[in-house]
Amino acid sequence: MSRDTELKILSGTANPALAQSIGRYLGIKLADVEIGRFSDNEIKVIINESVRGADCFVVQPTCSPANDNLMELLIMVDALMRASADRITAVIPFYGYARQDRKTRGREPITAKLVANLLTTAKVSRILAVDLHAGQLQGFFDLPVDHLSSVPLIADYLERKGLTDMVAISPDHGGISRTRELAERLHVPIGIVDKRRPAPNVSDVMNIVGDVEGKTVVMVDDLIDTAGTVTQAAEALMARGAREVYAACTHAVLSGPAVRRLADAPIKETIVTDTIPLGDKAKAGRFTVLSVAPLLGEAILRIHQDLSVSKLFS
Numbered sequence: 001m002s003r004d005t006e007l008k009i010l011s012g013t014a015n016p017a018l019a020q021s022i023g024r025y026l027g028i029k030l031a032d033v034e035i036g037r038f039s040d041n042e043i044k045v046i047i048n049e050s051v052r053g054a055d056c057f058v059v060q061p062t063c064s065p066a067n068d069n070l071m072e073l074l075i076m077v078d079a080l081m082r083a084s085a086d087r088i089t090a091v092i093p094f095y096g097y098a099r100q101d102r103k104t105r106g107r108e109p110i111t112a113k114l115v116a117n118l119l120t121t122a123k124v125s126r127i128l129a130v131d132l133h134a135g136q137l138q139g140f141f142d143l144p145v146d147h148l149s150s151v152p153l154i155a156d157y158l159e160r161k162g163l164t165d166m167v168a169i170s171p172d173h174g175g176i177s178r179t180r181e182l183a184e185r186l187h188v189p190i191g192i193v194d195k196r197r198p199a200p201n202v203s204d205v206m207n208i209v210g211d212v213e214g215k216t217v218v219m220v221d222d223l224i225d226t227a228g229t230v231t232q233a234a235e236a237l238m239a240r241g242a243r244e245v246y247a248a249c250t251h252a253v254l255s256g257p258a259v260r261r262l263a264d265a266p267i268k269e270t271i272v273t274d275t276i277p278l279g280d281k282a283k284a285g286r287f288t289v290l291s292v293a294p295l296l297g298e299a300i301l302r303i304h305q306d307l308s309v310s311k312l313f314s
Contacts, residue, residue, distance in 0.1 A: 005055040005086045007304045010047070012060035012076060014069040015277050018093065019059040021293035026301060031056075035072065043068070045075045052084040057128070057300050062096035062115070063253070063276040070096060070115065074122045081123040089303060090119055091128045093275035093292060094223075094251045098133035101140075116140040128299055130275050130292055131222045131250040134174075146309045148299055150250040150273050151178060151220070153290050155185035157271060158218060158246075165243070167191055167215045169208075171233045175221050182220050182248075193219075193233045213241035223251035224272070227258035231265035238266045251275050252287070259284045 010031045011019030023030045032048040058080070060073040073090060080088050097111035112133075119127065119141070126144040138145040158166070166188040170179035172195060183190040191210020217237050224230055224247070234245045245267050252272035254262075259281050262270055271288045272278070282289060295312070302309050 005053055007300075008051055008054045008056045009300070010056060010058045010076060010080075012058065012069065012072045014061050014063060014072070015059065015093065015274070017277060018061075018274050018291075018293060018296075021274075021291055022059060022091075022297045022300065025294050025297035033076070035076075043072050043075050045072070045079050047076075047079050047083060050083075051080055053086045055087050055089075055304050056080050056085045057089045057091050057303075059091045059093070059296075061092060061094035061275055063094045063251075064255070066096040070118070074118060077119070077122040077124055087125040088123065089126045089128055089300075090124045091296060091300070093130045093296065094253075095129050095132055095137070098137060101134050101137060112137050113140045126303070128296070128303065130273075130296070131178075133222055135177075146299060146303065148292075148295055148309075149178075149181070149313065150275075150290070150292060150295070151181045152185065152313060153273065153292065153295065154220065154248045154271060155182055157288070157290055158186060158248075163216045163218075163246075165215050167210060167212055167217055169193060169210065169212070169217050169219045169233070169237065171195075171219050171221050171229050178222065179220050182218070191217075193236065195229070195233070208236060208240050212237055214243050216244055216246070217242045218246045218248060220248045222249060223253050224249045224258060224262075224270070225253040226256045227254070227261040227265075231261045231267070234265045234267045244268045246271065248272070250292075252278055252281070252289075254278070254281050262286075 008031045009023050010033050034046040036044045058076050062070045097115045100111040128146045130148045168179050168183040169191045170176045171193050194207040230247050246269050247267050248271040250273050269286050273290050273292045299309050
């Protein structure tokens with residue numbers, strides 16, 4: 001049953017192009033929001049139209065600069081809450097601070113839970129996210145979380161390319177469920193790159209589990225940060241006789257030497273989505289950018305109409 005409240009889409013400054021694409025998909029204009037800075041660099045937010053009783057969706061990935069974008073999101077939510085919005089959904093295409101989701105040694109924080117607490121305290125009504133670093137992060141929230149996957153988008157793109165003799169490879173053990181989903185959609189076999197990580201952002205490829213000789217290999221992961229894992233894995237796969245290697249991920253973090261590493265690696269194409277804006281990085285490598293705007297737009301419409309979001313993946 002459709003809600004009687006008005007649907008409003010608001011955008012922060014982290015990824016306005018994605019918010020505009022969502023608005024075009026839904027056929028609605030983005031709400032008028034003014035975001036600036038005070039003289040001491042504090043974030044200033046003014047909503048220049050009424051949101052009283054409205055069903056509000058704030059589009060704001062917490063990508064780099066993570067601290068600024070997270071604080072901007074919290075301030076926008078606070079403004080909406082104090083303006084009597086009926087419901088506030090934080091649309092977070094990329095959920096920052098997610099990689100610290102547990103303690104692996106003493107005196108470490110769990111930042112994924114801390115951010116969840118901040119959003120809950122700010123009076124967010126629900127969360128709409130894309131490919132969280134770990135599915136169990138949904139349990140960090142004491143409010144509804146709709147968790148979308150970009151794997152169907154990637155699978156559809158690869159099908160349209162008409163690639164043959166494909167095998168889906170997970171670059172590590174943590175991404176096996178995502179790789180299995182891609183393999184099932186493409187009806188191809190699956191494999192794993194078995195590696196150890198001696199230090200953060202440093203990986204050492206150990207072994208390839210699965211048959212890749214003469215195959216078109218597609219590696220899939222939730223994000224590419226410094227690209228150390230994916231480029232080392234690509235070299236190992238080619239050394240094992242792979243015909244060609246494609247890399248696919250949802251979140252193109254691409255920090256530090258990532259763009260250069262991807263350009264130098266034996267990777268034919270890197271497939272990413274627009275959850276994070278690439279900017280000039282898109283021109284520096286062999287990137288194909290798939291838009292999650294239709295996926296998020298359809299999810300927003302279903303949430304607004306109180307319909308099932310999981311039907312999107314049936």
